[in-house]
Amino acid sequence: MVSKRGYRSMWLLAIVVLVFRVTCAEPRDQASYVSFNYSLLVGTTQRFNLARGLNYSFRVNFTSHNLSAIVFQLHAQRDNITLEYSAQDCQGYGCQTVGTDVGLVSIVKSGNNYAQYTAFVGCHGNQSDPIPVLAAAVSLAQNVPIPGGCTLTSALDIDPNLSLTLSTYETKVVFQDGDTGFPNGGVPPVCDGSTPGIGLQSLEYHMHNKYLPPRNYDPQVLFSIIEQMLTPMSLEEYGKDPTYSAIKHGDVKRVTYDSIYGQGVVYNVIAMDTGTQATSAYIPRATYACDFYSEEGCSIRSAVIDKVLSPFIGIAGLFLCFLGQHFFDAEIVIFNFLIFLYIGYLVLASATNWSHTVTLVGGLVISVVMTTLLFLLWFFTGWYLPFVLWFGGIMGFLLTAVVLFTPIGSLVAVFQVGYVYGLLLACGLVLWMIPCIAFPPVLNIVSSSLIGSYAFIFAICTYSYSPLLEVVMEVVKNASVMGYLQGRIDYPFESTDIGLSVLWLTMFVSGLMVQVAISLYSRHRRGPVYRAFPEKPFKRFRHWMQKGKRRGHMVATSIWKGERQPLLAQINPRYSSGESWSSSLP
Numbered sequence: 001m002v003s004k005r006g007y008r009s010m011w012l013l014a015i016v017v018l019v020f021r022v023t024c025a026e027p028r029d030q031a032s033y034v035s036f037n038y039s040l041l042v043g044t045t046q047r048f049n050l051a052r053g054l055n056y057s058f059r060v061n062f063t064s065h066n067l068s069a070i071v072f073q074l075h076a077q078r079d080n081i082t083l084e085y086s087a088q089d090c091q092g093y094g095c096q097t098v099g100t101d102v103g104l105v106s107i108v109k110s111g112n113n114y115a116q117y118t119a120f121v122g123c124h125g126n127q128s129d130p131i132p133v134l135a136a137a138v139s140l141a142q143n144v145p146i147p148g149g150c151t152l153t154s155a156l157d158i159d160p161n162l163s164l165t166l167s168t169y170e171t172k173v174v175f176q177d178g179d180t181g182f183p184n185g186g187v188p189p190v191c192d193g194s195t196p197g198i199g200l201q202s203l204e205y206h207m208h209n210k211y212l213p214p215r216n217y218d219p220q221v222l223f224s225i226i227e228q229m230l231t232p233m234s235l236e237e238y239g240k241d242p243t244y245s246a247i248k249h250g251d252v253k254r255v256t257y258d259s260i261y262g263q264g265v266v267y268n269v270i271a272m273d274t275g276t277q278a279t280s281a282y283i284p285r286a287t288y289a290c291d292f293y294s295e296e297g298c299s300i301r302s303a304v305i306d307k308v309l310s311p312f313i314g315i316a317g318l319f320l321c322f323l324g325q326h327f328f329d330a331e332i333v334i335f336n337f338l339i340f341l342y343i344g345y346l347v348l349a350s351a352t353n354w355s356h357t358v359t360l361v362g363g364l365v366i367s368v369v370m371t372t373l374l375f376l377l378w379f380f381t382g383w384y385l386p387f388v389l390w391f392g393g394i395m396g397f398l399l400t401a402v403v404l405f406t407p408i409g410s411l412v413a414v415f416q417v418g419y420v421y422g423l424l425l426a427c428g429l430v431l432w433m434i435p436c437i438a439f440p441p442v443l444n445i446v447s448s449s450l451i452g453s454y455a456f457i458f459a460i461c462t463y464s465y466s467p468l469l470e471v472v473m474e475v476v477k478n479a480s481v482m483g484y485l486q487g488r489i490d491y492p493f494e495s496t497d498i499g500l501s502v503l504w505l506t507m508f509v510s511g512l513m514v515q516v517a518i519s520l521y522s523r524h525r526r527g528p529v530y531r532a533f534p535e536k537p538f539k540r541f542r543h544w545m546q547k548g549k550r551r552g553h554m555v556a557t558s559i560w561k562g563e564r565q566p567l568l569a570q571i572n573p574r575y576s577s578g579e580s581w582s583s584s585l586p
Contacts, residue, residue: 036055036056037058038057039058040059040060041062042060042064042138042139043139045134045137047133047134047220047223048135049130050131051121051130052121052129054120054121055118055119056121057118057119058117060117062108062139065184067108067184068140068144068146068184069106070108070137070138071137072103072115072117072136072138073101073103073136073283074135075102075135075222075223076219077100078100078292078293079121080098081098081102081120082096082098082102082120084096084118085117086116088116089106089116094155097161099161101162101285103160103283104117104158104160105147105148107158107188121133132219136230138230138281141181142182143181143278144181145180145181145203145271145272145278145280146178147175147178148176148177148282150178153176161175161285162282162285167259169258169259169477170258171256171257172255173254173255173257178200178271178280179191180203180273181273200249201249202275203249203271203272205247205270206241207247207255207268208229208236208267208269209268210225210238211263211264212263212266213494217288222286225266225286226266226284229266229268230281230284232281236270246272258490259289260289260465260492261289261298262298263289263492264286264287264288265286266284267287268281268282270282303360305360305361306462307463309360310459311459313338313456314456314459316334316338317338317451317452317456317458318456319334319452320334321452321510321511322452323514323518324448325444325515325518328444328534332387335394336371337367338455339390340363341364344362345363345476380536382535384440388436388440388443389433389436391447391451392433392443392444394429394447395432395446396433397428397429398451399432401425401428404424405467405471418478421478425475445512445515446512448511448515449507449512449515450508452511453507454504457500458472461500464496466496467493468500468504
């Protein structure tokens with residue numbers, strides 16, 4: 001049952017929301033005349049719908065006396081929230097923080113059993129609907145690290161918030177140094193780290209992340225994930241540390257991840273005291289690497305040229321996968337077109353600052369020119385072995401990129417050095433050429449099936465994002481972004497991605513079987529004259545031209561002779577010698 005006071009508050013909120021839907025107050029002093037109070041117990045979470053332009057007061061109640069601090073936090077999906085201490089706890093500069101995921105730390109004083117905060121949600125353009133918000137109150141026991149307790153660059157004395165810097169390829173997560181814990185009612189230690197084993201030197205940090213379901217923008221799903229990332233215990237259970245490496249005292253408190261446009265992910269940090277093994281968590285921070293209020297929102301960014309080119313790449317991949325060896329002439333054209341399209345895009349992306357569309361058009365031009373030149377080279381020379389070696393090298397390049405794409409590429413530190421990364425790709429390209437010298441038909445079937453099946457999967461991933469797209473795009477990012485490999489490269493791998501991986505493997509095996517069957521049938525049908533690779537195309541073309549000329553000459557000669565002979569001789573040549581037709585009668 002709802003009391004009369006509760007009904008009165010609900011009606012007041014409804015009236016205020018209707019008023020602010022017409023005129024949403026942006027400056028805080030214009031909305032300070034109205035306030036709504038909420039309360040929650042420490043260790044709990046609660047979800048609210050907050051109207052824009054209003055002040056909200058939150059009171060966190062606690063009864064335990066073995067606490068050193070309280071961490072109160074608010075989370076929204078799209079809109080910034082201003083969270084500040086109450087006037088009795090803080091005055092002047094450094095009392096508030098602003099963001100979509102914000103939190104404040106309150107030191108528990110003796111005899112105190114609550115902490116109070118004020119929140120405000122501003123307006124964004126013409127948006128006036130209430131926004132869903134998750135509120136959480138987390139306790140810090142005695143002697144556990146204080147997250148952000150030794151801040152150096154923040155206006156807050158204790159800043160447990162994570163700061164994100166987003167770009168097209170990278171997401172940089174920055175956080176402040178923590179401080180060692182202290183007993184209830186005590187004084188936080190001095191942040192100088194002068195005593196070995198005490199203070200900053202005894203703390204280390206572990207970065208965790210958890211991905212949301214792909215293309216899921218439901219705020220309630222986001223809040224469920226954030227609730228799993230609030231405490232160190234839940235972080236270790238549900239979160240993921242891509243490198244399993246700790247950030248030490250002297251390290252830069254900045255971690256770089258790969259940006260995936262439109263993919264939701266939640267980051268958080270665990271601070272651990274290596275002396276006491278006590279742990280605490282910072283404020284979870286979520287991002288989709290996009291702007292919900294932009295014109296395109298967070299939908300998949302596919303340029304028109306991508307949507308036009310992808311079907312052709314998929315069809316070409318299918319042809320290579322199942323018929324590459326049988327139609328070697330077409331394989332040379334298709335294979336080189338795909339390879340130099342990628343190489344052209346890679347070179348232009350690393351050497352210029354052109355847009356994606358311009359870079360891809362430039363790659364198309366380079367691909368057409370190089371494919372034409374190489375086809376003419378093969379047409380006049382008939383050299384098939386250099387092309388088989390080239391195709392085998394590209395297969396080795398792809399297999400090496402797949403290995404470096406797996407966690408092995410992030411766990412082995414030496415692989416994150418730029419020249420080592422490039423050297424490994426070059427070695428993979430060269431080493432796979434050696435077996436092609438001894439078994440050119442077999443290796444050509446393998447390479448065409450592998451590259452063709454991946455080209456088909458790549459075309460699918462252009463329309464529906466999958467980490468399999470990053471197998472080759474990581475090389476582009478490493479070439480165009482300085483220090484990209486030093487980041488923690490981690491991608492969500494969902495059931496859809498597993499299905500695409502199984503499809504890739506299935507197509508590869510099927511392509512091998514079909515091409516081997518076609519080769520065996522051709523060998524059986526043609527017998528001794530069977531050739532795994534066609535003879536010189538120019539020789540065949542010249543033979544065809546000469547044969548055509550001879551055929552035309554024979555036809556012309558027969559017509560000329562027919563015009564000089566009598567008609568009866570053409571009908572029955574036996575009478576052309578002058579023999580009487582009557583002599584043949586019985």
